[in-house]
Amino acid sequence: MAEETQTVQETIKKYKIEHDRPNCIGCAACAAVAPDFWTMHEDGKSDIVGCKKRDDEWEELDIEEKNYQLNKEAADSCPVNVIHITNKETGEKII
């Protein structure tokens, strides 16, 4: 039982990454830093791999804590700050 609880804890998607895709300039920095999460689309902009596409053309994806640092680095590498990360537990907007 204890083990089961731990497994659930480990797979909680604690962070949400959001991509303001309309304002992406397609520099490809995010895809270079975190290619498992960011890919370049043929229209020249990036996409979050496996994301949910919103009506406002933003993209979003919930991620586990173990994938936070890499996506934070991708967000830090974005020259126009269109990658945002929120801690879903605290509501803190990290970037």
Ligand code: SF4
């Ligand atoms: S780093 Fe920013 S501007 Fe560059 S492709 Fe990624 S999201 Fe777009």
